[in-house]
Amino acid sequence: MQIVRINVKSHKIDYKEITNDSKYYLLGGRGLTSQIVYDEVPPRCDPLGPENKLILANGILTGSPFPNSARMSVGGKSPLTNGIKEANVGGRPSLMLAKHGIRALVLEDASLELKILVINKNGIELLPGKEYKGLGNYELHQKLRGKYGENIGIYSIGPAGEHKMLSATVAANDLEGYPSRHAARGGLGAVLGVKGIKAIVVIPPKESKVSMHDLKKFRKASTPFAKHLVEIKKVFSTFGTPLMMRIVSERQGIPTKNFRMGSFDKISEISGEKLHELVLARGGKKGLACSPYCVIKCSNLIVDEKGNHITSSFEYETMALNGTNLTIDNLDSLARIDRLCDDVGIDTIEFGGTVGVAMDCGKIPWGDTNTVFDILDKEIRNNTDIGKLYGNGVKNIGKKLSAQRIPEIKGQGISAYDPRVFKGMGVTYATSPMGADHTSGAAIAGRVASQFKDYGELTENEGKLDLSFELQVYTTVLDSMGCCYFIGPSYENMAIITAAINAMYNLDLTREDVINIGKKILKTEIHFNEKAGITKDKNDVPDFLKLEPSEPSGLKFTFTKEELHNFWKKLD
Numbered sequence: 001m002q003i004v005r006i007n008v009k010s011h012k013i014d015y016k017e018i019t020n021d022s023k024y025y026l027l028g029g030r031g032l033t034s035q036i037v038y039d040e041v042p043p044r045c046d047p048l049g050p051e052n053k054l055i056l057a058n059g060i061l062t063g064s065p066f067p068n069s070a071r072m073s074v075g076g077k078s079p080l081t082n083g084i085k086e087a088n089v090g091g092r093p094s095l096m097l098a099k100h101g102i103r104a105l106v107l108e109d110a111s112l113e114l115k116i117l118v119i120n121k122n123g124i125e126l127l128p129g130k131e132y133k134g135l136g137n138y139e140l141h142q143k144l145r146g147k148y149g150e151n152i153g154i155y156s157i158g159p160a161g162e163h164k165m166l167s168a169t170v171a172a173n174d175l176e177g178y179p180s181r182h183a184a185r186g187g188l189g190a191v192l193g194v195k196g197i198k199a200i201v202v203i204p205p206k207e208s209k210v211s212m213h214d215l216k217k218f219r220k221a222s223t224p225f226a227k228h229l230v231e232i233k234k235v236f237s238t239f240g241t242p243l244m245m246r247i248v249s250e251r252q253g254i255p256t257k258n259f260r261m262g263s264f265d266k267i268s269e270i271s272g273e274k275l276h277e278l279v280l281a282r283g284g285k286k287g288l289a290c291s292p293y294c295v296i297k298c299s300n301l302i303v304d305e306k307g308n309h310i311t312s313s314f315e316y317e318t319m320a321l322n323g324t325n326l327t328i329d330n331l332d333s334l335a336r337i338d339r340l341c342d343d344v345g346i347d348t349i350e351f352g353g354t355v356g357v358a359m360d361c362g363k364i365p366w367g368d369t370n371t372v373f374d375i376l377d378k379e380i381r382n383n384t385d386i387g388k389l390y391g392n393g394v395k396n397i398g399k400k401l402s403a404q405r406i407p408e409i410k411g412q413g414i415s416a417y418d419p420r421v422f423k424g425m426g427v428t429y430a431t432s433p434m435g436a437d438h439t440s441g442a443a444i445a446g447r448v449a450s451q452f453k454d455y456g457e458l459t460e461n462e463g464k465l466d467l468s469f470e471l472q473v474y475t476t477v478l479d480s481m482g483c484c485y486f487i488g489p490s491y492e493n494m495a496i497i498t499a500a501i502n503a504m505y506n507l508d509l510t511r512e513d514v515i516n517i518g519k520k521i522l523k524t525e526i527h528f529n530e531k532a533g534i535t536k537d538k539n540d541v542p543d544f545l546k547l548e549p550s551e552p553s554g555l556k557f558t559f560t561k562e563e564l565h566n567f568w569k570k571l572d
């Protein structure tokens with residue numbers, strides 16, 4: 001497998017094979033993006049300057065038939081957090097890149113001219129991309145498919161990425177061909193915008209360059225695991241992440257009115273169950289895989305009353321941050337917000353959090369759906385002053401409006417689980433080197449890091465420091481394998497991952513060796529952040545979460561500064 005470095009200014013392209021003795025040998029996905037950022041990006045550099053790099057790396061199991069293993073990590077220095085960032089994404093292209101023999105693309109320098117990068121069996125080309133300027137992801141992907149073929153893989157930015165907005169995403173096309181999957185968090189779409197790359201087009205190769213040492217041994221580990229996942233995730237496959245709407249509201253931990261409350265009186269109007277009925281009644285789709293080899297298939301496709309596609313991959317976090325948080329209680333409106341976010345290329349979580357702050361400050365009435373549509377479709381798309389206000393994230397708008405309640409940590413908006421109620425998630429938000437990112441160690445209701453340990457009640461502090469620590473380590477391993485974390489970041493699953501790596505690479509690793517890969521990556525990320533000025537003092541939540549109880553639970557965030565500052569000591 002190769003690491004390919006592309007200078008977007010000079011067009012110099014350098015291909016380097018990852019050999020057995022390379023420091024990158026067993027690094028893929030987040031492990032590889034973070035190591036390259038650590039080695040090559042000056043920690044104090046401007047994330048929107050030429051010194052930052054944008055790295056796309058697939059996992060070390062990508063290209064194998066391991067379940068849910070075809071995800072892509074996008075990494076760089078985040079314009080939102082100013083620290084190290086990895087956002088991972090499903091979609092078509094990751095597996096195609098692996099089959100081309102490419103483990104990572106490293107985009108270097110900056111370009112004022114818009115370009116596209118085309119990867120095919122003959123190599124990589126940088127081509128003029130002026131004709132695609134200003135296009136939303138939907139129209140862009142349609143044009144690229146028309147030119148390069150229906151079955152291509154695409155990574156791209158929408159107008160928000162071109163405008164270098166801090167919440168901009170990197171979009172990927174899903175298996176149905178829609179630009180619905182996004183490496184959303186941290187504003188890495190703006191970094192791709194600085195590189196001047198509107199799209200990366202991957203022409204699928206006929207044959208795969210991925211090598212597998214012992215397929216029989218590999219299948220012995222992966223096949224029973226895949227069957228087990230299909231069995232235990234049936235409900236999740238049927239309803240997808242929207243199922244969390246009612247559950248989290250009942251747990252009194254769904255962000256409502258800019259995190260003033262934790263449950264929503266009209267939740268039945270926008271629940272996962274209602275969405276399910278609507279999708280079935282209109283002829284939409286459920287149980288879709290967002291990327292090859294996914295066996296859980298939690299994704300969906302939403303259509304309107306006439307059967308026309310509105311959006312795909314309509315997720316819980318999008319519904320909560322733009323629904324309950326803004327008091328928008330209509331599924332069609334939320335689906336349209338999701339589509340517009342996908343089209344302009346904005347993180348739905350950061351966007352919902354940003355609008356929540358504006359509504360809380362009285363700048364927009366609660367539940368004003370039409371204004372939200374206009375902000376996305378007119379203001380962000382056209383880079384107006386209003387667009388910049390809403391495209392640059394929660395922290396930025398909070399400062400601009402002198403807001404008292406700004407739900408962000410290390411510069412990134414808090415996701416859809418109130419940290420006063422979901423105590424383990426609160427610890428993850430506060431301590432993750434990625435900022436308030438639920439995917440870093442998602443301590444949601446019922447999730448444990450080992451089935452043989454007791455991590456205490458969801459709403460109590462007891463056991464949550466351990467739970468968050470373990471989930472963050474195991475999730476880092478999964479992110480580095482190219483695996484979706486829905487397969488379960490657990491101590492037990494680390495043994496299955498170990499067996500798969502050993503069979504694929506002819507190694508003799510132990511489970512502890514693999515867990516140590518995760519720990520080492522986290523150490524690297526924390527060290528980079530320290531050099532960037534994000535020290536352990538920043539492991540904290542905003543004061544309002546400690547002072548104001550969430551209603552109706554009456555709960556506050558009660559971990560001490562000392563507990564959060566010392567959180568990563570176990571890595572020493």
Ligand code: SF4
Nearest residue numbers: 290294296297298484
């Ligand atoms: S489980 Fe869901 S998010 Fe994960 S790879 Fe499958 S469809 Fe995508």
